[in-house]
Amino acid sequence: xxxxxxxxxxxxxxxxxxxxxxxxxxxxxxxxxxxxxxxxxxxxxxxxxxxxxxxxxxxxxxxxxxxxxxxxxxxxxxxxxxxxxxxxxxxxxxxxxxxxxxxxxxxxxxxxxxxxxxxxxxxxxxxxxxxxxxxxxxxxxxxxxxxxxxxxxxxxxxxxxxxxxxxxxxxxxxxxxxxxxxxxxxxxxxxxxxxxxxxxxxxxxxxxxxxxxxxxxxxxxxxxxxxxxxxxxxxxxxxxxxxxxxxxxxxxxxxxxxxxxxxxxxxxxxxxxxxxxxxxxxxxxxxxxxxxxxxxxxxxxxxxxxxxxxxxxxxxxxxxxxxxxxxxxxxxxxxxxxxxxxxxxxxxxxxxxxxxxxxxxxxxxxxxxxxxxxxxxxxxxxxxxxxxxxxxxxxxxxxxxxxxxxxxxxxxxxxxxxxxxxxxxxxxxxxxxxxxxxxxxxxxxxxxxxxxxxxxxxxxxxxxxxxxxxxxxxxxxxxxxxxxxxxxxxxxxxxxxxxxxxxxxxxxxxxxxxxxxxxxxxxxxxxxxxxxxxxxxxxxxxxxxxxxxxxxxxxxxxxxxxxxxxxxxxxxxxxxxxxxxxxxxxxxxxxxxxxxxxxxxxxxxxxxxxxxxxxxxxxxxxxxxxxxxxxxxxxxxxxxxxxxxxx
Numbered sequence: 167x168x169x170x171x172x173x174x175x176x177x178x179x180x181x182x183x184x185x186x187x188x189x190x191x192x193x194x195x196x197x198x199x200x201x202x203x204x205x206x207x208x209x210x211x212x213x214x215x216x217x218x219x220x221x222x223x224x225x226x227x228x229x230x231x232x233x234x235x236x237x238x239x240x241x242x243x244x245x246x247x248x249x250x251x252x253x254x255x256x257x258x259x260x261x262x263x264x265x266x267x268x269x270x271x272x273x274x275x276x277x278x279x280x281x282x283x284x285x286x287x288x289x290x291x292x293x294x295x296x297x298x299x300x301x302x303x304x305x306x307x308x309x310x311x312x313x314x315x316x317x318x319x320x321x322x323x324x325x326x327x328x329x330x331x332x333x334x335x336x337x338x339x340x341x342x343x344x345x346x347x348x349x350x351x352x353x354x355x356x357x358x359x360x361x362x363x364x365x366x367x368x369x370x371x372x373x374x375x376x377x378x379x380x381x382x383x384x385x386x387x388x389x390x391x392x393x394x395x396x397x398x399x400x401x402x403x404x405x406x407x408x409x410x411x412x413x414x415x416x417x418x419x420x421x422x423x424x425x426x427x428x429x430x431x432x433x434x435x436x437x438x439x440x441x442x443x444x445x446x447x448x449x450x451x452x453x454x455x456x457x458x459x460x461x462x463x464x465x466x467x468x469x470x471x472x473x474x475x476x477x478x479x480x481x482x483x484x485x486x487x488x489x490x491x492x493x494x495x496x497x498x499x500x501x502x503x504x505x506x507x508x509x510x511x512x513x514x515x516x517x518x519x520x521x522x523x524x525x526x527x528x529x530x531x532x533x534x535x536x537x538x539x540x541x542x543x544x545x546x547x548x549x550x551x552x553x554x555x556x557x558x559x560x561x562x563x564x565x566x567x568x569x570x571x572x573x574x575x576x577x578x579x580x581x582x583x584x585x586x587x588x589x590x591x592x593x594x595x596x597x598x599x600x601x602x603x604x605x606x607x608x609x610x611x612x613x614x615x616x617x618x619x620x621x622x623x624x625x626x627x628x629x630x631x632x633x634x635x636x637x638x639x640x641x642x643x644x645x646x647x648x649x650x651x652x653x654x655x656x657x658x659x660x661x662x663x664x665x666x667x668x669x670x671x672x673x674x675x676x677x678x679x680x681x682x683x684x685x686x687x688x689x690x691x692x693x694x695x696x697x698x699x700x701x702x703x704x705x706x707x708x709x710x711x712x713x714x715x716x717x718x719x720x721x722x723x724x725x726x727x728x729x730x731x732x733x734x735x736x737x738x739x740x741x742x743x744x745x746x747x748x749x750x751x752x753x754x755x756x757x758x759x760x761x762x763x764x765x766x767x768x769x770x771x772x773x774x775x776x777x778x779x780x781x782x783x784x785x786x787x788x789x790x791x792x793x794x795x796x797x798x799x800x801x802x803x804x805x806x807x808x809x810x811x812x813x
Contacts, residue, residue: 186240190270192288203240226314241273257695291440293432301423316402326368329358333410338540343603344622350735357395375436382447382609389419390577406577415580442729451609463695466497471700473669489703491523502542526567558595568598607654619655619694626660640755655694662700663709681784687808690751750811754803780807
């Protein structure tokens, strides 16, 4: 640790010998960003408690109106303001957020003329920054050809990263869709499969703590980005591959001037608590429009995950409506092929039947278009504004609650335009939107009030596809609360109680290796305001009654989150509060049985709680326990098992 810190100081001293330098600190003074013009090449560093978390890292961009990566000078004056605001978003990990930060604007000039500002905001756990680019002479628009923006991690840092997939590959040429496997405890100096890494990206700074890097505030005004791995601990902002979207559209974003980039975010913690609990993705963005109605969220079911394409018929969907009503759930997701295997008239009939049961429908749509070969329908409706709005008007008349739009597979600016257009039109017709085969959300829950969730993860469908995914279920589940789910709602579609991924729930095909308590725990661990669980009507009789009863009552909207313990890919334990009710949930992916004491300070001493747990054979049970004076609980979680504690 001392060597890394001294090296950082030495590098800073070298750069500062002939460079202007300024600082901004977090409200508590522990998080510090230092900005310098680095002898003509702007850089910044990030330290926490005097420990370097990002060494001198590059800033700047090359555009079609000038190279703004070198020959720049930091202006003398830097404006600083304090931010203190409270906002409320019911669909994120913490409903009410009190955001306090210090903001500083660092202006850079070239040849005596201001070219851009770098705006830094520092809370007590997060750094967010963006560029504001100014007109040059009479030029009022430009193309950002490349960003120099980078993040230099100290030597010895280990990585927890998800490789960006090659464009127009995978199923029906639908990639990239943020659905590749993570590597954990990896070394730096790699670049995934040659195309970088998808956000968010997690790093362990030796024994000093953790860094989570991502971005937020991406709209149709820019493209989405990812990280490109280079040498010496450097990771830089990378734009989409030119071949994405079937080669249509530019990789380089165009902006009007003056114009701003999205926010890049850096969450820093000596422990994983700030990483899991961060709300920076929402702190620095604002709503882009008002909701057209009060949207309803909650639990639901879907047939495809267990019964596949054959389940897409009226009778099976009606049976799932009955099942949802029996569970007290709010919705049923009617997946792909409904247009041909059920038909519109019968969908209208199903919607009326469901409404009589207090259940609403979500309908699946293919996004394409000219950018993938996916044959599933409905096709060719979400990509065209005239067809889309006509379809949405029909859905509004029928009483459909929301849509699931699949197979977008690009981060280009024109893809961001499609995401935004679908959301804006859907809001006009009172529809919630879930995206699949898609990018991660980037502050969208606050920006677009009818955005519900996005997949952007190796979700439950993969357990239906391969036994390998079933075998890795616990490993992946022990990653998501630390990485993917930190930045936005994750539509996973899990919590399976079937032993087998088939409608008969009998041997054959894919077999679940995790416990029933594990399934309950992930219903709490995975955050999304709409949860279409992988439950099936047969679970009413073939699953333990205590498991079904729990799944009837689990919330999907949360008021508070608390990280308790864990390590990415090994185990995780956290607590969520809905109203005045707490849920503590944990899972174990490590081969060794996890034995430890956990904090139960969220429950009053002397109160009684229900503890759902597994024995060594993954046989689950529930028991009542009295919370002691120390408000601790000794727990044991076997590999592939789980635990849930609630009142």
